[in-house]
Amino acid sequence: MIDSPLVTAERYGRVIKSTVETFVAECFTNAAAPPLGELLVVEDGTPIIAIVADISTESRDGTRPLGLHGGPEDDLQHVLDANPHIPALLRTCFTGVVAGYWEDHHLRQYLPSAPPPVQARVRRATAAECAGLIASFDFLRLLLGVAPHADDAIAAALRRLAPPEPERRPFLVRAGKALTVLLAEDPPRLHALLRRLQG
Amino acid sequence: MTYENTNGNAPLRDGTDGRMTAERTVSLWSAHEGHEHDSIGLVVSGSLTEGLEIRLDDRVLPSDVIVGTYVTIDAGTRRFFGMIKDIKLCTTIAQLAHTPPGPDEDFLREVYQGTAVFGMLQVQPMLQINDVDGEGRAPEPVKSVPPHFSRVRLSTQEEIERIFGTEDGRHFVIGTPLDMEVKVRLDYKRFIERSNGVFGKSGTGKTFLTRLLLLNTIQKSNSQKEQKDKAVCLVFDMHNEYGWKGTSEDEHREVPGLKRILGSDVAVYTLDSESSKLRNSYPDGEIVIGLDQIEPDDMKLLQETMGLSDNAVDACEALYEKFQEEWFRNALELQITEKGEEDPTSRQLNIHAASVRNLKRALQKFKRGKDFIVDKAPEDVLASLLKTLENGRSVVIEFGRYGSDLDAYMLVANILTRRIHDRWREKTEKALGTGGEHPIHLIIVIEEAHKFLDPAVAGHTIFGQIAREMRKYNVTLLVIDQRPSAIDPEVMSQFGTRITCLLDNERDIEAVLSGVSGKSGLRDVLARLDSKQQALILGHAVPMPIVVRPETYDQTTYARFRESLRSSQPAKSDPSDDSDLFIN
Numbered sequence: 168m169i170d171s172p173l174v175t176a177e178r179y180g181r182v183i184k185s186t187v188e189t190f191v192a193e194c195f196t197n198a199a200a201p202p203l204g205e206l207l208v209v210e211d212g213t214p215i216i217a218i219v220a221d222i223s224t225e226s227r228d229g230t231r232p233l234g235l236h237g238g239p240e241d242d243l244q245h246v247l248d249a250n251p252h253i254p255a256l257l258r259t260c261f262t263g264v265v266a267g268y269w270e271d272h273h274l275r276q277y278l279p280s281a282p283p284p285v286q287a288r289v290r291r292a293t294a295a296e297c298a299g300l301i302a303s304f305d306f307l308r309l310l311l312g313v314a315p316h317a318d319d320a321i322a323a324a325l326r327r328l329a330p331p332e333p334e335r336r337p338f339l340v341r342a343g344k345a346l347t348v349l350l351a352e353d354p355p356r357l358h359a360l361l362r363r364l365q366g
Numbered sequence: 367m368t369y370e371n372t373n374g375n376a377p378l379r380d381g382t383d384g385r386m387t388a389e390r391t392v393s394l395w396s397a398h399e400g401h402e403h404d405s406i407g408l409v410v411s412g413s414l415t416e417g418l419e420i421r422l423d424d425r426v427l428p429s430d431v432i433v434g435t436y437v438t439i440d441a442g443t444r445r446f447f448g449m450i451k452d453i454k455l456c457t458t459i460a461q462l463a464h465t466p467p468g469p470d471e472d473f474l475r476e477v478y479q480g481t482a483v484f485g486m487l488q489v490q491p492m493l494q495i496n497d498v499d500g501e502g503r504a505p506e507p508v509k510s511v512p513p514h515f516s517r518v519r520l521s522t523q524e525e526i527e528r529i530f531g532t533e534d535g536r537h538f539v540i541g542t543p544l545d546m547e548v549k550v551r552l553d554y555k556r557f558i559e560r561s562n563g564v565f566g567k568s569g570t571g572k573t574f575l576t577r578l579l580l581l582n583t584i585q586k587s588n589s590q591k592e593q594k595d596k597a598v599c600l601v602f603d604m605h606n607e608y609g610w611k612g613t614s615e616d617e618h619r620e621v622p623g624l625k626r627i628l629g630s631d632v633a634v635y636t637l638d639s640e641s642s643k644l645r646n647s648y649p650d651g652e653i654v655i656g657l658d659q660i661e662p663d664d665m666k667l668l669q670e671t672m673g674l675s676d677n678a679v680d681a682c683e684a685l686y687e688k689f690q691e692e693w694f695r696n697a698l699e700l701q702i703t704e705k706g707e708e709d710p711t712s713r714q715l716n717i718h719a720a721s722v723r724n725l726k727r728a729l730q731k732f733k734r735g736k737d738f739i740v741d742k743a744p745e746d747v748l749a750s751l752l753k754t755l756e757n758g759r760s761v762v763i764e765f766g767r768y769g770s771d772l773d774a775y776m777l778v779a780n781i782l783t784r785r786i787h788d789r790w791r792e793k794t795e796k797a798l799g800t801g802g803e804h805p806i807h808l809i810i811v812i813e814e815a816h817k818f819l820d821p822a823v824a825g826h827t828i829f830g831q832i833a834r835e836m837r838k839y840n841v842t843l844l845v846i847d848q849r850p851s852a853i854d855p856e857v858m859s860q861f862g863t864r865i866t867c868l869l870d871n872e873r874d875i876e877a878v879l880s881g882v883s884g885k886s887g888l889r890d891v892l893a894r895l896d897s898k899q900q901a902l903i904l905g906h907a908v909p910m911p912i913v914v915r916p917e918t919y920d921q922t923t924y925a926r927f928r929e930s931l932r933s934s935q936p937a938k939s940d941p942s943d944d945s946d947l948f949i950n
Contacts, residue, residue, distance in 0.1 A: 336473075343477030344424075347459075351482065354461045358474075365473040 178290040179261070182209065185282040188313050190217070190263050192289045197224065197259040204323020206292035206300065207263050209283040216274070216292060216300060217263035218310060220320040224259045233257065263289065264313050264320070266306035276305035301328050301338070304345035311349060318356070321346075322363035339364050406431070407487060409439060409516045417451060417887055418511065420487040420518050424480025428453050434891045434913040435545055436521035437489055441512035445495045447505065447521060447529065449911065451887025452488035489518070490887040492910035493529065505529055505909055523548045529909050535589060538582040540903065541914035550903075550914045552863070554586040557907040558597045558807055560862025561833050561843040563815070565850045565878050570867030571898055572846050573607050574919050576811070579844070579865075580608065580624055581927055583809065584631055584760050589930075597807040599760040599844075600786070602779045604769040604813045609634040609762040610647035621919060624762060627927050633754045637738045637778060638766025651750055653763060656743025658691035659781050666826040667780055667818070671773050672728045677721040684715040695741065697729055736774055751782070752789055758806055772817065779812055784828045786810075787841055794839045808841045815845035816852035824854040833857040850877040862906030868895040879904075882911075 179201050180194040190209070194200045201207060201219045209215040226233045233256055237246040247253060268279040292300075300306060310321050325342045329335045343361050350357035406426045412418035418439075422428065431453055439446040457463065459482045467474035491512075493505040505528075526548045531537040537551035557579075564579070566572045580599055587596045601608050601624075609623045609632075625632040636642040636649040662682040665672070669679055685693040700722050701709040708719050717725075733739055754761055763782070768774040786808070793805040812818060812829065824830035832841050834857065845861070847853065851873035859881050869875050875892055879885040882904060888911055892902050895913065904911035917923055 340473070340476045343473070344481045347477055347481040351458045354459050357459075361474055361477055365471075 178288050180289055182283050182285050182287045187278050187282050188265055190283050191260050194259040197257055200259045200261055204320050204327055206297050207289050208292045209287050209289050211287035212284040213279050214269045215265055215279060215283050216267050217265050218320055218324045219261050220264045221262035224257055227256055227258045264310050266309055274299040297328055304342060307345055308349055318360050325364055404519045405517045407518045409512050414511050417488045417490045420489055422485035428485030437518050438521045438525060439512045439516050439518050441516040443498055445498050446491050446512050447493040448489040448491040450487055451490050451890055454486040456486050457483045538586050541916040544913055550912055552907040557863055560906050561860055562863040563845045563861045564865045565847055566867025567869060568848050572867060575916055576846055578917060584628055597809055598755050598758055599809045599811055601762040601811040603762050603764050604775050606764050609764045627924055632760045634762045636764045636766060637768050641766030642764060654738050654740050654743055654747055655781055656740055657694040658742050660694050662686045663826050664777055664780050667823050668773055668776055672732055674728050675724045678725040681717040681721050681725050697725055748785055776817060780827055783810055787828055790839045790841050805840050809844050811844045813846045815847040816849045819853045819857045821854040824857055830857055833860045850874050864905050865901050865903045867901050868897050
């Protein structure tokens, strides 16, 4: 469980595109993107809790995609040293899948009535905020239908959310049980997801 | 700014900490306190006739539940009681049956248990209480079902005790349920009100059960104040098990019989005084049967075993019409000439030579070896028997060596019962007509009952008649049998209470449960009884069917009976030494 007070307010970026179910945010710093499965909070507006479901790096200018530099013998560092302008041409974005929102200090595990505002800041969720989420597993339903890499993101999020041993295994079993109910109609997917949890 | 969840420590949706430990499941069974935590599942579907389907809670393993035990279902102000009759394994993911978790996939197994795979119970509702805290607290036969999602839990000892009656003048203990130390009691008055049956394969403990029933009945009868509530038993003891002593089947040791325990409340009569002497049994009298007491109906009853042809049986009727009580002797005196012609008597009665031969041969063979048959029975034998019964003393009739002769057993039982029934009918009719006392309630105990109550002969035996009459003349039956399917179904339907040990024949099981509501579940319970020391009791004398471990018949039981005998009637108790009755 993420607990360090130093990163309580680590802000990753701002929302640049959003729907009620998902949003895309651009990172302040390309190198400091949230990992897959991380829990995020969107500030500035109705506070929303979300999970990182995708991260991408691409050229800032959509009309001018970046080509390759250097030869097969040049490693990455060599290329960056030789082309210091490259990082400035890139931007890193991440996709957040909405898992709930706060209303009067109660965490609701369903979709908010409005998408997160564009330009709202996105930061890492605190341990206390995560605790509210795992009180029940309702948010899993929101994740399962939405993102392309939902399963990996879910597994990653649950592994992150799990408390340290000896609570870890019972927590993952409970999460697995919640998933079993949701994915009863899709046994292969359920099986694959459960294996990721266990791993 | 951080956003904390103010209901952050709310419990999980399923109300537990999620851990499935061995302690938790065991505690479900030892607590028996009726709290919510003892819930084992929820009602999810079903019907009154087919039974209710209960979805087991995730933390309850199907292997922790036993068929035949009782559950309580709480439904608001109503409470239902039922018996678990089946346990099923179910799954929401069909594929798991084909590709179950592997041996090293403990995580998957744990995840699936209770979610994708779970147990279901089938429960037969039997009683309901309509107003748990109010006036309607007595259990009644069930007429409705609990709503969906009603909580189900194991019945507590207190509930079972309340249902099966507290210790009072009206109930006697018969045993304990399978998994509790509560007492299960039969209602004495309801037990003696109707004819009853004790059934089970051979070796399952019918004799022990019957001894217990008789001991309790006689004892309870003694404690009744009103004459109309008392009862005496007349036992036709085929294998010398009930009188002075009997044997314990598995250990081949002796156990005391009714007379040994109840002393002068029981009289023993014997058909075979030699055998009684050898067994150190001290009979109060001897039974002899006169040829003049045998009737053609007895011949019909024994037709098959005696090898009588139909014509020969008709001949008996004809002879009886002419010679009345002397018919038997006259039958033996019928002659066939050397030319194979009938004598005048035969001709007059239209009896052909072949029939004469058949008849004479059968009757002679029948009479041979039966030392208890005399030409004319002395009056006092029957009179003594009747007087003993009328005075409130139970009687055991020992058959000695004749117990293995089915003819002898059936004949004696039929004849004596006929006479006794006649007397009881007379007294009852007199009481109804001109006033006077009704005769004391009489329970006639017969073994191998299917021989007397087979559909072919039930019409010709006094027993069939008694069963059908119900309690008209204050006579009922207690039948002991291992082939209930051979008993006439109409007679079987008259049995109020049925106590059965293990039966494994489908037809026998069907016969015992005929006319019982909710029998589909009971069938499985019956087929799964242990071969010893377990019996299913159902019918008039219990509020709902129950599987019991009968009380053991040993020093403590014996001591209890002697004690209560001494305390209720100190003058009558047998002064003989009773400390060594159960020595091996």
